[in-house]
Amino acid sequence: ETMTMKTITREEAIQVIKAQGNLVFGVTFVKKDGKKREMACRRRVTKGVTGKGMRYNPEDRGLLTVFEMRKGFRMVNTETLTSLRAGGERYRVKEG
Numbered sequence: 869e870t871m872t873m874k875t876i877t878r879e880e881a882i883q884v885i886k887a888q889g890n891l892v893f894g895v896t897f898v899k900k901d902g903k904k905r906e907m908a909c910r911r912r913v914t915k916g917v918t919g920k921g922m923r924y925n926p927e928d929r930g931l932l933t934v935f936e937m938r939k940g941f942r943m944v945n946t947e948t949l950t951s952l953r954a955g956g957e958r959y960r961v962k963e964g
Contacts, residue, residue, distance in 0.1 A: 873951075873958045881952050881961045885911070885932060885944075892937065894953035897945050904950075907942065909934035916940070 876884070885893060890912040899905045913935035926933050930947040952959040 873960050875960045875962050876952075878946060878949060878961055881949055881959060882932065882946055884952060884954050884957075884959065885934075888954050891955070893955075895934075895944050895949060896951040898948035898950065899945070907934070907936045907944070909936045909942065909944070911935070913941075 885895070888911065890910050892908055892910045894906065894908050896904065896906045911932075911934055915935075922933075926943060930945060931943040932946055934942055934944050936942045949961045951961060
């Protein structure tokens with residue numbers, strides 16, 4: 869049985885990601901070097917967090933900080949997000 873894919877905006881996709889809390893979700897986006905990147909990750913991970921914080925706000929740069937399973941903290945470029953799997957749903961992120 870194939871899951872239907874809902875089409876959502878980038879802003880809606882960010883809200884879906886944030887609504888996951890610390891549940892695992894999947895994202896596909898295009899990296900800075902043009903390569904497609906898929907990852908299974910979650911947010912609200914505190915392991916390894918020093919409390920020092922970052923020198924910039926990632927959201928100001930269209931980035932979301934996530935914890936990629938078994939790899940550590942990574943950034944997801946929300947500007948180039950193409951699809952999302954979360955809460956048993958599949959989403960296609962529309963341009964613009």
